[in-house]
Amino acid sequence: MTTRSGPDTADPARGRLDPGLDAIMSERRRLINVAYRLLGSLAEAEDAVQETYARWYAMSPRQRDAIASPGAWLTTVAGRICLNLLGSARVRREIYVGEWLPEPLPESTQWSTGRPDGTTADPADRVTLDESVSLAFLVVLESMTPAERVAFVLHDVFCHSFAEVAAIVGRTPAACRQLASSGRRRVRAARPSTATPADRRAGVVRDFKQAWEAKDIDALIGLLDPDAIAVADGGGLATTFPHPIAGGERIAHAWIEIARRRPADMTFLERTVNGQPGLVAEQDGVTVTVFAFDVAGDRIRRIWVVRNPEKLRHWTAS
Template sequence: MGAAGAGTDETPGERRQLINVAYRLLGSLAEAEDAVQEAYARWYAMPRSRRREIVSPGAWLTTVTGRVCLDVLVSARARRERYVGAWLPEPLPDRGGAVHGTDPADLMVLDESVTMAFLVVLESMTPAERVAFVLHDVFRYPFAEIASILGRTPAACKQLASSARRRPGSAPRPATGPGQAEAVRHVKRAWETKDIAALVGLLDPGAVMTADGGGLAGAALRPVEGASRIAQYMIAIADKAPGLELLERSVNGAPGLVARRAGAVTTVAAFDVAGGRVTRIWAVRNPEKLRPWTRDGHGPSGAYGSPPGE
């Protein structure tokens, strides 16, 4: 674990690990950055003599970050009950693996544990389940270390992870499944040409679209279910937003779409595909969650909301 008296600096490698842990725990890049900053603030608030006594600064920072994230998860449950519409994780852009050390999005490792489908499943877990599951199953931390974060015994933490593992969809799948890029490309073309029949054919009959506007951008407050209704909604969006530009982009490490209007990102959409058809669409429109996708950190709210008939 390292020699006693070791110090630590906020190196890109250390911070990268903490940001990756915190994002998977919180589903929010902004909250992950805040959690890591809080951990470093507590580290540097200690006397230098106390810091030199810590055998492994990295382990100490991970423990503190985990505890901060646990507190955030507990309080987030109450906040999300007041959230306008559905709450979705913040989508991550693909920065080509560059590590600049300034933008937390640059530090993210994009793999199957950050796909929108997996992050949505994590949202269904209790805070303690999520911490135990993510730290053990994703990052391979031993239950003895997780116990110090949760304030429980290693056996209790093992049980929490086991309970989380029983949640449907809790096993991470490859970020890009067979035919996903092709399916998303076909959706883009059908959407651009307003071909409702083609869209219906590309969507699974039981497909579900969930949008997140957070009260700051127009979005359906409830999930839109069924291929026909989703296709109608998408066409209505195109009709209400002339000049909408669709771009194929990696979203959380998987093929997705980004919508721009007047050069500004208004929507980031992630997809889940099975059997060549789209089964889930997650459309993030809350401008506060689209800051990593914009150069100036600000995105417009856009102009479309509820699907036809609502």
Template sequence: MSTPSESGHEPSEPDLSAIVGERRQLINLAYRLLGSLAEAEDAVQETYTRWYAMSRQQQAAIASPGAWLTTVASRICLDVLGSARARRERYVGTWIPEPLPDRSEWISGRADDGGTEPADPADRITLDESVHMAFLVVLESMTPAERVAFILHDVFRYPFAEVAEIVGRTPAACRQLASSGRRRVRAARTPATPAVGQAVLVRDFKEAWESKNIEALVALLDPDATMTADGGGLVGTVLRPVEGGKSIAQYLIHIADKAPGLTLLERTVNGRPGLVAHHTGIPVTVAALDVTDGRITRIWAVRNPEKLRAWTESGEI
């Protein structure tokens, strides 16, 4: 992807705005590959560092700067994924991908509080099915190579010839990796619930939790529902999943009793209706929910403050 110009003239210097304009695509790609906005930003920053470390002549010799940036960012993410697997084995409790606010609220790494000028849209994360929490959790079950091949081909539509160059395997091998990742996603996929219907359910769930109505909570939860929390060892939370609708309802009532003044807000979390819990005006928990057949089947409660930067920096109350 980095071939010199074939003309007899000096290759022209790449347009700076075009280079910077790749940032949005790179952040979107890196977030899906890593499940962490902080790590995605670091990967993209490293990508640009490598670009600007080259001489102008070297930069001008690259036929497609966008392809070069994507290749480098993907390889950096592949390396990060390899080391992340070892780090997450040592993680305190369950590691959950970092939750993100709604795209309309996402401004320069934070939710827009209406008091600033809109930032570069390159800093926004495009929210669609490939960043829903259920989807990101499935990605965590893939090997690094599976994840990169699957995301590049199935989400970003890169041909396998280009994926092979990025991953360092043959196109046939990458095809198999993507196919394996696709099977994992299909096996975990549940029937989609319309956003409006899910929003109504989330509102009912919020009201039942606020009123400590355990019967209403149990009715809204699937009997086999699971709640997983992520405190990262930095805040108190359950270290193992809470299983069963009744057990989850009891745990939520227990939390409400222990934290008087807890405020629940309905927010879009990774493109789906969810809840954000505030205590003394500070976001302390972001909950993504999965709904099937009119009941909540999965709750991912992120409490690790390092993963709530997009919410705590917003000034939102």
């Protein structure tokens, strides 16, 4: 929906472009940000926003002119589409091959359309990378019910009123307040009591990379929380471990085995993953694996490994 002409954007009654097009299209980036946090998939978020704009332009000019706040209308429609998608996504993920993880995103300087020519993506389609989009945060959102997720994200992250949220989820504002509160408790329970500074998180990930490449089992064990968990998502399209690995020692041994089987042309690089320190594996300039980490103190509590190529389409070599 980035074109500025054609049947979807022209006002046939006036024979020229919709005069409110710029204002309407300026909402696109915010809608992408909302939808990505609600769905955990940029591909699904883009589809949801596309459908939102399709519904806007399906209305007559008179109907559009009667809407006092187009931005609020777009958010409401996008929210309802995402709510419906969340319900169907639960069914789809029950038949997903292996573990399902949110789609990881690179830092803005590496953003790509995933096209063979390496075309840079439209800035309007980029997701703002902050704490509310870390893999750790998105994984917690996956544990919420669809209504909880919509209420929590729209109210706590995007500051919408409970009255606005109620219009989306079809419940009372009081019920939406309870939904958001429940979601907030889930987030607090999953977060460490003290936040680790960004530079320290990056240092722990760097130490992990060095120990991994050196095949230093003792150093790896020392960097992993004894109760650490590693989860991988290959989607049936890439080889990976099919079930979560629990325990720091077991993870360390698994990573040593990965290092031993590492192809000669594969390189591990430090990269930002959803705004947090992470690693990527590249072969011939193509990102084949993304590693995201949850660091508490000086140890790694969670490792998320994404190998499903359909979720790596926005990654490129530096």
